[in-house]
Amino acid sequence: MKRISLAIIMALVIGSLFSLPGYAQEAIQTQPSSDGNFEASLIGAKVRREVLTVKIKLKNIASKSNKMECTYKSVYYTDIKNKKKYFALKDSEGKYIAGPQDRGSNGGKVERYIDSGAQTIIWIKFPAPPETSDTIDIIIPGILPFEEIEIKR
Amino acid sequence: MTSTIRMIFLTMLFFGYLNNFVIATSLYPSPDDEKTVMAAEEAVKQLGKDRGAIPIDYKTADIIGLGPIEISGKAIKVEEALKDLHAKMVGTEIQISLSGDVLFNFDKWKIRPEAEKTLHKIAKIIKELKKENVLIEGHTDSKGSDSYNLKLSQKRADSVKVWLLEKGDLNQVKFLTKGYGESRPVESNTKPDGSDNPQGRNKNRRVEIKIEK
Numbered sequence: 001m002k003r004i005s006l007a008i009i010m011a012l013v014i015g016s017l018f019s020l021p022g023y024a025q026e027a028i029q030t031q032p033s034s035d036g037n038f039e040a041s042l043i044g045a046k047v048r049r050e051v052l053t054v055k056i057k058l059k060n061i062a063s064k065s066n067k068m069e070c071t072y073k074s075v076y077y078t079d080i081k082n083k084k085k086y087f088a089l090k091d092s093e094g095k096y097i098a099g100p101q102d103r104g105s106n107g108g109k110v111e112r113y114i115d116s117g118a119q120t121i122i123w124i125k126f127p128a129p130p131e132t133s134d135t136i137d138i139i140i141p142g143i144l145p146f147e148e149i150e151i152k153r
Numbered sequence: 154m155t156s157t158i159r160m161i162f163l164t165m166l167f168f169g170y171l172n173n174f175v176i177a178t179s180l181y182p183s184p185d186d187e188k189t190v191m192a193a194e195e196a197v198k199q200l201g202k203d204r205g206a207i208p209i210d211y212k213t214a215d216i217i218g219l220g221p222i223e224i225s226g227k228a229i230k231v232e233e234a235l236k237d238l239h240a241k242m243v244g245t246e247i248q249i250s251l252s253g254d255v256l257f258n259f260d261k262w263k264i265r266p267e268a269e270k271t272l273h274k275i276a277k278i279i280k281e282l283k284k285e286n287v288l289i290e291g292h293t294d295s296k297g298s299d300s301y302n303l304k305l306s307q308k309r310a311d312s313v314k315v316w317l318l319e320k321g322d323l324n325q326v327k328f329l330t331k332g333y334g335e336s337r338p339v340e341s342n343t344k345p346d347g348s349d350n351p352q353g354r355n356k357n358r359r360v361e362i363k364i365e366k
């Protein structure tokens with residue numbers, strides 16, 4: 001019986017780690033949402049093979065459940081040094097390479113209620129900025145901009 | 154032992170289900186998934202050498218952003234807008250003071266729809282003047298604690314910044330925000346006899362926008 005309990009605990013721990021990727025990652029920068037209900041933490045901005053992956057953790061800091069929504073077409077980053085702006089990548093079917101996404105949104109957005117104190121992660125793929133750019137500003141509607149974010153390559 | 158393995162399997166299956174529940178609706182299950190990585194790399198290739206970069210300038214900002222900013226369907230002159238907003242020229246700055254009661258509901262920092270026309274005017278001014286640095290300051294009256302007012306004023310300044318960035322389509326502008334709380338009143342919060350001065354407090358609840366000339 002003891003062995004079974006141990007096995008269950010191990011499975012729970014391992015399962016949790018794989019179920020919620022990125023939850024334990026450290027925040028690069030944290031910004032509030034403009035309605036004050038959420039705290040957004042940038043937990044990843046890394047370039048790999050010409051693709052920039054941005055990961056953001058959203059935590060409901062209000063005392064009640066609140067709706068979080070992100071429309072991927074409105075998300076972009078600016079490379080101020082080169083005066084360029086980049087939008088999220090789309091696949092061959094015109095769907096944004098980002099997640100999570102709502103069914104029926106045709107790959108365009110996510111909308112869900114987050115309980116008080118609970119959190120969720122969104123991620124978005126962008127074309128990488130040129131090698132000459134070290135920092136970018138990430139703009140997500142409803143959240144204060146993440147400014148001068150150092151790119152990891 | 155077989156039952157132990159079965160138990161582990163069922164537990165892992167359960168957490169796998171949970172995981173799927175979290176991201177089930179995604180077309181791409183995770184950023185590191187092979188399908189996602191390949192789709193992203195292909196998408197970049199398709200964009201060509203410039204990777205879909207869009208130059209940030211005033212002309213393209215109108216086309217690709219939220220659309221051209223129009224106030225009541227007609228263009229306005231900067232001078233007229235500045236006059237409407239009772240802007241002051243102070244040293245090397247253009248200063249515009251906006252009433253906190255117009256911008257926000259009591260104790261809130263979400264922009265009221267009624268304030269959007271004014272903010273559109275300010276966005277237009279910043280765009281027309283082609284300014285790159287704008288300072289937004291938040292101020293409150295003396296009701297409430299110092300620390301609360303400090304936070305509220307910062308959040309209000311931040312809200313104006315977000316609005317100008319998003320709805321004003323001013324992503325090429327560098328906005329700095331600062332919340333001063335109740336520390337910089339423009340009028341006294343109390344009358345000489347020590348009683349409340351609602352008119353003074355009203356003037357103190359404000360957001361100041363400072364644009365370098």
